[in-house]
Amino acid sequence: MTIKTSQPAVIILSHGSPKADSVIPIMTGLCARLKRYLAPGVEIRWAAMQFNHPTLAESAATLYDEGFRNVVVMPYFLYSGQHVSHDIPGMMDEISKQYSDLKLKLAGTLDRAESLIELVAERLGTASPELLPHFEDSAVASRPEDIEALSMEIIEANLPELPFNRSEKEVVKRLIHASGEIPLASKIQMTSGAVDSGIAALRAGKGVFTDVRMVGAGVNRANAEKLGVQVFCALDEKDLADEAKATNQTRSAVAIKRLADRIDGAIVAIGNAPTALYALLDLIDAGQVRPALVIGMPVGFVQAKESKEALVKRDVPYITVRGTRGGSNLAAAAVNALMKLAIR
Incomplete structure (x- = not known):
């Protein structure tokens, strides 16, 4: 000590x-x-x-x-x-x-602090507005950064005991913030060192590859620019529809396989398509790629849960939300949390 x-x-x-x-x-x-x-x-x-x-x-x-x-x-x-x-x-x-x-x-x-007097006035005004017609409610958070900070404080105060270190907890808090649900914490799972691996990749300027545009749209581009990180969407690959139809696969699965030579050492964030996650796992199993981090958060009732159960059995750094929950907003929130940590 x-x-x-x-x-x-x-x-x-x-x-x-x-x-x-x-x-x-x-x-x-x-x-x-x-x-x-x-x-x-x-x-x-x-x-x-x-x-x-x-x-x-x-x-x-x-x-x-x-x-x-x-x-x-x-x-x-x-x-x-x-x-x-x-x-x-x-x-x-x-x-x-x-x-x-x-x-x-x-x-x-x-x-008798002035701020306390203002708080008393605010409480009176809330109970009966006609009592204080000229009172301006200065206590309400209006700036985006104030609202976000207050949200994080509320989440921190209500988090259950979690088996995560400080950096990992920051990612958990961002996911809860994106979902609006504290109980989500019990479904979040990650490998030891996954957050550190993601941070290292971002600091090295490795790319972030997403399965759908909505994940990329949610990524903080200003922070990505600070880190020199590019965000790519698999669906932006050309002629996906024809190949998907010819091979009886989804466009997302075909796109992930096409990116095999680019995602090694990068971050792959999947927030929609279970088939994209399965395709990535096939590449990993074949020894063709080794991402720095897999953010596996496909959503839905068909194969989403199963694809994430397959992910947790692989020897690869991952962050996931087990069960049917997931989505583009959660995948993007995980990326944004890592970027904030990487910039510090």
Whole structure:
């Protein structure tokens, strides 16, 4: 364990409630949103004075075990009543006795901050608009980047425990954001190192090959340009219809096979056609190609689930959503998540 003597941590201390389900989502969400304002490396935890866990002592112990020796305790209270002026300092004294090298500092309460007054006004206006006819709701996120950031904070606060590292979790969050469904997390599967392999390919300027135009349309072209990455659609190959008809295959399957000499070491993102994924797997099995990453997310009730089950049996880096779920938006979201990570 590394002792972080100069690096502070934060505990947001709530009162707590016998109704835990009214406290925990709010406090975890609050911490997730606050974290983006904190300096890199600063950890933030929440705690409850009573009724709930973690307690102040438990959160302090967690941070201490993680190496932090300077902790700021922020009472999530409106004013300095008995709890803030007496009870909380007493709790902090007891913790200090247990950890002699742990420095605890008490921050101020919410008090009469202007932003809090605006929030009260906004709540009143929501309940009865005629009370505040001239109030401008400045709290509503209107810029696209603010809406996206808030969405990610909500997703982060509600994610279940997942067997993914930080970069992998970023991809998972983008997929959830694209689908609008937190439960999708349980269906996302990827090989160890798949995200790193995709990032490396993008940083090396390798192409992204898609099965349909809708996947390519959803890819962030500005980020692709920053990375020097080109996005190709398999269906843009010439004379696909005639060959598909002559060989009794889908156009997507024919197109993927035509691209065999170009997709080695690249990213292949399939968000529509199971037949395209099967065609790619045939090339892999034959030793003709070795993509850096397969984003396998065909959608539907015919062969989509089965094609993804076939994918997970292959020794190739992949990211997939098991079952019938998938689609162009999810495949594009996975590519965009990797591009964001590659640019960092």
